[in-house]
Amino acid sequence: MYLAVTKQNNLDNTVSTDDESLIRLLANIQKHIVLDAKDMEYLHRVFKHRTVQKKELLLLQGRLCRKLFFVASGSVRAFNVSDDGKESTIMFAIDDWWITDMYCFLNQKKALLSLEVLEDSEVFELSYEAFQKGFEKLPQLERFFRILFQNAYVREQLRVLETISLTTEERYRNFVIKYPQIVEKVTQKQIASYLGVTPEFLSTIKKK
Amino acid sequence: MYLAVTKQNNLDNTVSTDDESLIRLLANIQKHIVLDAKDMEYLHRVFKHRTVQKKELLLLQGRLCRKLFFVASGSVRAFNVSDDGKESTIMFAIDDWWITDMYCFLNQKKALLSLEVLEDSEVFELSYEAFQKGFEKLPQLERFFRILFQNAYVREQLRVLETISLTTEERYRNFVIKYPQIVEKVTQKQIASYLGVTPEFLSTIKKK
DNA sequence: CGCGACGTTGATTTGCCTCAACGATTGTGG
DNA sequence: CCACAATCGTTGAGGCAAATCAACGTCGCG
Numbered sequence: 001m002y003l004a005v006t007k008q009n010n011l012d013n014t015v016s017t018d019d020e021s022l023i024r025l026l027a028n029i030q031k032h033i034v035l036d037a038k039d040m041e042y043l044h045r046v047f048k049h050r051t052v053q054k055k056e057l058l059l060l061q062g063r064l065c066r067k068l069f070f071v072a073s074g075s076v077r078a079f080n081v082s083d084d085g086k087e088s089t090i091m092f093a094i095d096d097w098w099i100t101d102m103y104c105f106l107n108q109k110k111a112l113l114s115l116e117v118l119e120d121s122e123v124f125e126l127s128y129e130a131f132q133k134g135f136e137k138l139p140q141l142e143r144f145f146r147i148l149f150q151n152a153y154v155r156e157q158l159r160v161l162e163t164i165s166l167t168t169e170e171r172y173r174n175f176v177i178k179y180p181q182i183v184e185k186v187t188q189k190q191i192a193s194y195l196g197v198t199p200e201f202l203s204t205i206k207k208k
Numbered sequence: 209m210y211l212a213v214t215k216q217n218n219l220d221n222t223v224s225t226d227d228e229s230l231i232r233l234l235a236n237i238q239k240h241i242v243l244d245a246k247d248m249e250y251l252h253r254v255f256k257h258r259t260v261q262k263k264e265l266l267l268l269q270g271r272l273c274r275k276l277f278f279v280a281s282g283s284v285r286a287f288n289v290s291d292d293g294k295e296s297t298i299m300f301a302i303d304d305w306w307i308t309d310m311y312c313f314l315n316q317k318k319a320l321l322s323l324e325v326l327e328d329s330e331v332f333e334l335s336y337e338a339f340q341k342g343f344e345k346l347p348q349l350e351r352f353f354r355i356l357f358q359n360a361y362v363r364e365q366l367r368v369l370e371t372i373s374l375t376t377e378e379r380y381r382n383f384v385i386k387y388p389q390i391v392e393k394v395t396q397k398q399i400a401s402y403l404g405v406t407p408e409f410l411s412t413i414k415k416k
Numbered sequence: 417c418g419c420g421a422c423g424t425t426g427a428t429t430t431g432c433c434t435c436a437a438c439g440a441t442t443g444t445g446g
Numbered sequence: 447c448c449a450c451a452a453t454c455g456t457t458g459a460g461g462c463a464a465a466t467c468a469a470c471g472t473c474g475c476g
Contacts, residue, residue: 142354
């Protein structure tokens with residue numbers, strides 16, 4: 001098993017949070033493709049592990065977006081701040097989610113979004129260069145990311161449908177049902193900014 | 209060139225609309241991957257060409273979604289009708305766009321969307337089975353669809369951001385700027401249902 | 417030609433925002 | 447560890463954005 005390799009220089013018998021995080025990353029990728037020891041080693045090399053803490057910004061709106069993130073544990077929020085200061089939350093990423101400002105990552109443009117760590121978290125980052133080279137080094141990654149983007153596309157399309165067809169109250173209900181773990185971790189203000197309404201209005205909805 | 213092969217049984221020198229459509233399909237795929245003659249032959253076999261006419265439904269909400277469509281020419285609209293009869297347009301597909309109810313196609317579930325042909329069109333359809341088998345037969349398709357879904361995801365995410373952060377008027381302006389060819393082809397009612405507002409309200413916006 | 421869908425306009429109602437105030441919670445520095 | 451500041455969640459009053467409903471002229475189509 002690959003983990004044994006990574007633990008060669010781990011003198012005691014405990015599994016470090018680094019190892020745990022790495023396991024989560026590899027397990028996530030292996031949901032869709034098969035990896036041998038060499039593949040895992042390669043991924044271990046190109047994915048940089050980081051322990052980040054609450055309130056840290058993984059990306060600041062306006063800066064070049066160079067990294068794709070995998071959240072091994074904890075939570076991250078992606079949001080935009082408009083000229084007049086209004087915040088809009090695009091997505092929350094908790095355990096095992098991938099997140100970045102994808103538009104700006106793929107086109108290497110200035111970020112429309114900021115990425116904010118919501119609690120102390122373990123993440124992996126993959127640089128744009130490694131992302132592009134990865135497809136040559138490990139062609140199966142085409143399949144992995146095909147499925148990842150496929151799911152992401154479907155998710156966003158359903159969100160669009162909900163946003164334009166349902167009432168705010170229905171959308172809030174659906175959010176709570178769909179993402180109960182997120183509801184526990186984030187503030188109501190953040191949920192409001194995800195739904196595109198004011199915190200005050202969300203508050204009145206909740207009274208029922 | 210591959211087209212020469214397909215034209216063996218084409219006695220005169222004209223290029224049929226079938227050929228033109230096929231060229232568009234192959235050119236679209238070759239934007240992202242390289243195809244040799246055998247690949248093209250394979251794709252020609254699995255993609256079924258159809259000439260469809262205005263008002264035809266490629267998919268009816270509630271039915272099993274079996275096909276993925278490529279619009280070689282013409283236009284198609286994907287929309288949902290809610291229980292109380294309200295229509296919401298999820299997307300328009302014009303020349304060179306791919307369209308289906310992706311969620312239900314990928315999960316082989318009953319369609320949330322109907323697909324309506326807006327004008328006489330040339331489309332190709334790919335069955336779910338062929339879609340899945342295609343990745344074995346032609347592994348480069350992983351890359352092609354990876355990029356296709358990647359772009360689709362980014363597009364939808366930007367739409368979500370616009371929807372929750374901009375006013376209806378701003379969103380209408382952006383739509384006209386972004387998709388002028390679509391504006392020419394579709395009714396105002398359909399644009400309203402894409403923006404998630406009533407036709408009456410869109411009408412008042414346009415007065416300026 | 418006549419019907420039905422479309423686009424427009426206006427009157428009224430409803431959903432949601434803005435602004436302001438307040439207690440409760442969280443975070444921070446002394 | 448406490449005190450203070452800052453942010454959060456709630457509530458209410460008033461205002462604006464958008465929906466609803468109805469009426470009417472126009473256009474495309476059978």
